[in-house]
Amino acid sequence: xxxxWTVKHKPRTLSEVxxxxxxxxxxxxxxxxxxxxxxxxxxxxxxxxPGVGKTVAVEALAYDLKMELVEKNASDYRTAxxxxxxxxxxxxxxxxxGGKRVILLDELDGITGTADRGxxxxxxxxIKTARFPVVLIxxxxxxxxxxxxxxxxxxxxxxxxxxxxxxxxxxxVCASEGIMADERALRLIAERSGRDVRSAINDLQAxxxxxxxxxxxxxxxxxxxxxxEVIFNVLRTIFYAKDCVEAKRAIDAADVDPDMLFxxxxxxxxxxxxxxxxxxxxxxxxxKADVYRxxxxxxxxxxxxxxxxxxxxxxxxxxxxxxxxxxxxxxxxPERIRWLARTKQQRQMQRLIGMKIRxxxxxxxxxxxxxxxxxxxxxFEDNAEMAAGIAKWLDLDEGMIGYIxxxxxxxxxxxxxxxx
Ligand SMILES: Nc1ncnc2c1ncn2[C@@H]1O[C@H](COP(=O)(O)OP(=O)(O)O)[C@@H](O)[C@H]1O
Ligand SMILES: [Mg+2]
Numbered sequence: 001x002x003x004x005w006t007v008k009h010k011p012r013t014l015s016e017v018x019x020x021x022x023x024x025x026x027x028x029x030x031x032x033x034x035x036x037x038x039x040x041x042x043x044x045x046x047x048x049x050p051g052v053g054k055t056v057a058v059e060a061l062a063y064d065l066k067m068e069l070v071e072k073n074a075s076d077y078r079t080a081x082x083x084x085x086x087x088x089x090x091x092x093x094x095x096x097x098g099g100k101r102v103i104l105l106d107e108l109d110g111i112t113g114t115a116d117r118g119x120x121x122x123x124x125x126x127i128k129t130a131r132f133p134v135v136l137i138x139x140x141x142x143x144x145x146x147x148x149x150x151x152x153x154x155x156x157x158x159x160x161x162x163x164x165x166x167x168x169x170x171x172x173v174c175a176s177e178g179i180m181a182d183e184r185a186l187r188l189i190a191e192r193s194g195r196d197v198r199s200a201i202n203d204l205q206a207x208x209x210x211x212x213x214x215x216x217x218x219x220x221x222x223x224x225x226x227x228x229e230v231i232f233n234v235l236r237t238i239f240y241a242k243d244c245v246e247a248k249r250a251i252d253a254a255d256v257d258p259d260m261l262f263x264x265x266x267x268x269x270x271x272x273x274x275x276x277x278x279x280x281x282x283x284x285x286x287x288k289a290d291v292y293r294x295x296x297x298x299x300x301x302x303x304x305x306x307x308x309x310x311x312x313x314x315x316x317x318x319x320x321x322x323x324x325x326x327x328x329x330x331x332x333x334p335e336r337i338r339w340l341a342r343t344k345q346q347r348q349m350q351r352l353i354g355m356k357i358r359x360x361x362x363x364x365x366x367x368x369x370x371x372x373x374x375x376x377x378x379x380f381e382d383n384a385e386m387a388a389g390i391a392k393w394l395d396l397d398e399g400m401i402g403y404i405x406x407x408x409x410x411x412x413x414x415x416x417x418x419x420x
Contacts, residue, residue, distance in 0.1 A: 019161025048158030074110030285315030
């Protein structure tokens with residue numbers, strides 16, 4: 001049911017790959033040089049940071065040039081024997097149907113050995129006799145183990161794309177998912193990802209899946225204190241812990257706000273615990289935690305926090321009895337936190353106005369906002385003269401007047417009346 005967007009929206013052709021134009025051009029012209037016979041460098045070594053499109057560039061290139069792609073990951077060829085098993089595919093003279101072939105050895109960082117032994121040596125031997133282009137990919141090409149290997153390779157550096165290019169890709173994904181996204185929201189996601197396209201798309205999915213609109217307020221909290229990696233780690237530990245101790249440790253290790261974590265756990269329980277009875281049990285634990293939270297708020301007895309945390313972590317973790325791990329389920333960003341972020345300015349303004357009312361009318365500011373502000377609003381919308389009188393009496397500034405009046409025109413009229 002849940003497909004990772006990095007897979008679902010993986011570029012098929014080079015026209016969809018953003019950034020690294022020059023590196024890709026270099027790669028293409030090297031591949032094309034094979035048409036005139038085996039070139040001096042029989043391998044290309046692509047290197048650079050993760051998530052910038054190294055793998056996908058080679059896949060898309062093979063697709064565009066209609067080449068057969070033989071793709072191996074580090075796990076397939078860690079040792080010399082494993083390399084030798086497919087080395088023949090590189091040294092044959094023709095493919096079965098006479099087409100062109102490219103051999104891709106991805107994630108070379110995980111291979112064993114050096115130039116003299118093990119997997120690295122076997123790769124060098126394979127390149128020496130290759131009749132088809134061999135592409136190697138690693139994060140670090142300058143590992144000393146690769147020094148001999150490098151001599152046989154055309155080195156091609158992949159760099160991080162620009163923020164603009166990351167945004168461009170995010171926009172494309174949003175378009176195919178039918179999401180209207182603010183430019184600023186996408187910019188923040190791109191910036192927070194450190195220009196790692198893969199992680200930017202993962203974040204976008206967590207933030208926007210199932211929505212038709214993504215605003216800056218929806219993502220603004222990404223730049224706040226509780227970094228999402230921290231939260232995700234805690235959630236993972238809670239939902240996949242094997243015992244209470246492990247689950248409880250999750251929260252001790254991390255510096256997260258318990259109220260914030262509560263919202264996260266609450267939002268994600270239904271997606272993580274798919275069995276109805278497990279779900280009921282977990283919700284029960286959370287409900288108890290919430291009772292303690294209420295008591296802490298009322299009494300400021302912070303000793304109770306221990307119970308809140310235990311119920312939220314161990315209580316939820318132990319509810320998993322029958323739910324099967326349902327494959328890859330992305331964590332969801334809590335609606336309530338989104339809502340709080342979206343309404344932050346508004347709530348702040350109400351609080352300030354509430355305090356002004358409290359000073360004059362001797363009610364609590366919460367009650368002032370709830371019970372008195374609505375009446376003031378009616379007056380502000382209807383009678384500029386009377387509104388100005390009230391504004392003066394309460395000592396409201398222009399920002400507050402504008403907020404209560406709800407329109408620029410009305411606010412102006414009230415301010416004009418202030419002088420008289
Ligand atoms: N430059 C890019 N253009 C478009 N999509 C990208 C790009 N870089 C990464 N992606 C997305 O991230 C996923 C992982 O990219 P990948 O090519 O494996 O990165 P790398 O090999 O550099 O670690 C891709 O499937 C794709 O969805
Ligand atoms: Mg890769």
